[in-house]
Amino acid sequence: MDTEPVGAIGGLMRELGKLPGIGPKTAERLTHFLLGAKRSDVLALADALRAVKDEIRPCRQCCNLTEGDLCVLCADPRRDASVLCVVEQPRDLFALERSATYRGLYHVLHGRLAPLDGIGAEQLTIDKLLQRVRAGGVREVIMATNPTLEGDGTALYLASELAATGVRVTRLARGLPSGSGLEFANSQMLADALEGRRTF
Amino acid sequence: MAAEKAQALVLRTTDWSETSRIATLWTREFGKVRALAKGGRRLKSNFENALDLLTHCRIVFLRKSSGSLDLLTEAQVVRRFPRLRSDLAALYAAYYVAELLESMTEEYDPHPLLFDAALELLDALGSPRVDEAPVVGPYVVRFELVLLREVGYSPALDGCASCGGPVDESRLAFSCAAGGLVCPNCVGQFRDRQSLSPAGRKMLRTLQQPAEDALRQPWEAGVRREVRQVLSQYVTYLLGRQPRLLPYLGS
Ligand SMILES: [Zn+2]
Ligand SMILES: [Zn+2]
Numbered sequence: 001m002d003t004e005p006v007g008a009i010g011g012l013m014r015e016l017g018k019l020p021g022i023g024p025k026t027a028e029r030l031t032h033f034l035l036g037a038k039r040s041d042v043l044a045l046a047d048a049l050r051a052v053k054d055e056i057r058p059c060r061q062c063c064n065l066t067e068g069d070l071c072v073l074c075a076d077p078r079r080d081a082s083v084l085c086v087v088e089q090p091r092d093l094f095a096l097e098r099s100a101t102y103r104g105l106y107h108v109l110h111g112r113l114a115p116l117d118g119i120g121a122e123q124l125t126i127d128k129l130l131q132r133v134r135a136g137g138v139r140e141v142i143m144a145t146n147p148t149l150e151g152d153g154t155a156l157y158l159a160s161e162l163a164a165t166g167v168r169v170t171r172l173a174r175g176l177p178s179g180s181g182l183e184f185a186n187s188q189m190l191a192d193a194l195e196g197r198r199t200f
Numbered sequence: 201m202a203a204e205k206a207q208a209l210v211l212r213t214t215d216w217s218e219t220s221r222i223a224t225l226w227t228r229e230f231g232k233v234r235a236l237a238k239g240g241r242r243l244k245s246n247f248e249n250a251l252d253l254l255t256h257c258r259i260v261f262l263r264k265s266s267g268s269l270d271l272l273t274e275a276q277v278v279r280r281f282p283r284l285r286s287d288l289a290a291l292y293a294a295y296y297v298a299e300l301l302e303s304m305t306e307e308y309d310p311h312p313l314l315f316d317a318a319l320e321l322l323d324a325l326g327s328p329r330v331d332e333a334p335v336v337g338p339y340v341v342r343f344e345l346v347l348l349r350e351v352g353y354s355p356a357l358d359g360c361a362s363c364g365g366p367v368d369e370s371r372l373a374f375s376c377a378a379g380g381l382v383c384p385n386c387v388g389q390f391r392d393r394q395s396l397s398p399a400g401r402k403m404l405r406t407l408q409q410p411a412e413d414a415l416r417q418p419w420e421a422g423v424r425r426e427v428r429q430v431l432s433q434y435v436t437y438l439l440g441r442q443p444r445l446l447p448y449l450g451s
Contacts, residue, residue, distance in 0.1 A: 020218040115295050115445055116212060116253075149253040152285040160288060188249040188277065 063108040063125045065090050080104045085142040088112050112154040140168040208259045211298045228315040232307045235261045235270040250275035281326025289450045290325035293336040296445040317346040337424045337451040338415045342407045356380025372396040376437035400426040424451040
């Protein structure tokens with residue numbers, strides 16, 4: 001039987017092994033790389049790790065992760081503050097920003113309503129979103145939660161909560177990706193595309 | 201290690217690693233099955249689509265020896281229920297069905313009638329019929345009564361649950377501990393008793409029968425609430441805790 005590495009080296013291997021996509025072999029390789037690396041490089045990594053936990057917090061307005069009080073998007077005067085796009089996670093916001101077509105602001109829920117897992121409205125940033133819309137100045141809220149049953153359920157719940165405010169509530173379209181052929185789409189994408197068809 | 205085929209409803213999925221997850225499936229042929237779905241988190245795969253909650257799918261899985269997880273190798277959508285995405289009452293009723301199936305049945309304990317009852321509810325509440333928005337209560341009650349019968353806890357609604365004797369029609373008393381109505385002689389032994397109106401009893405008895413028109417009967421709102429309360433307490437008693445979805449459930 002192998003002997004488990006103990007002490008500082010074993011600790012580092014175990015921590016690295018918790019990262020996604022890193023198995024025991026890779027964790028061992030990374031550990032030995034770090035053991036052989038320059039002290040300043042390793043400490044810079046340690047500082048960067050500490051900084052993401054100590055200095056990153058939710059944006060006061062949209063709950064996106066940020067280092068300041070307001071995130072760069074909320075602080076940008078060129079963004080259209082009358083349109084809000086509601087996403088589940090910061091990574092969804094990053095994905096939409098990469099598409100470089102959206103000029104409005106966001107609201108990050110940090111999850112989705114999952115009553116079967118005991119996740120209700122209180123566990124998310126829903127109250128903050130409702131306050132934000134009720135405060136005025138918002139004309140459209142775009143639901144960009146994931147197209148899963150729970151994501152759709154979350155959008156449905158939010159739409160019903162927002163109905164009284166009179167704000168326009170829309171849902172991201174789903175269907176075929178541009179630049180790809182019909183034959184490459186799976187059956188659900190085709191079904192969604194047919195359902196969401198538009199007139200020319 | 202045998203490859204099994206089954207029809208299934210997806211009750212729950214939990215992430216297992218970056219690329220795989222564990223699906224809890226309720227199959228018609230084998231009852232509840234938990235299986236590892238490798239690549240089940242990869243976007244755009246048919247696999248991923250079929251594993252969305254409350255999807256009716258056809259699956260193939262490798263049944264492992266006891267102690268290790270079954271392995272899901274195929275999943276194809278048979279149908280999904282779009283109205284659950286546009287009607288909150290229907291969505292919560294469907295979540296409740298998933299919760300009861302998961303928490304009140306054991307793995308590899310098949311109940312085909314229960315599978316059919318779940319599908320019947322999902323079909324009625326989750327299929328797009330623009331002309332009508334069905335009242336969810338009776339559908340949920342019908343499903344609960346099938347479930348209770350299948351797991352051996354059908355509530356006694358004709359005679360006394362304790363001694364089998366006749367019950368007092370003018371003062372019906374329901375006890376969760378007794379498992380149904382109790383007669384005047386036995387009622388003293390059951391401190392958890394609650395009163396049940398003749399109309400509430402009638403709704404329960406009617407929905408215990410398989411007739412479909414009972415589901416669309418215009419049950420009075422007060423009666424629906426009473427029946428909801430009795431069944432909520434009974435299910436909570438049997439489960440030993442309140443189901444998570446109960447507070448969301450309409451009558
Ligand atoms: Zn912000
Ligand atoms: Zn009795």
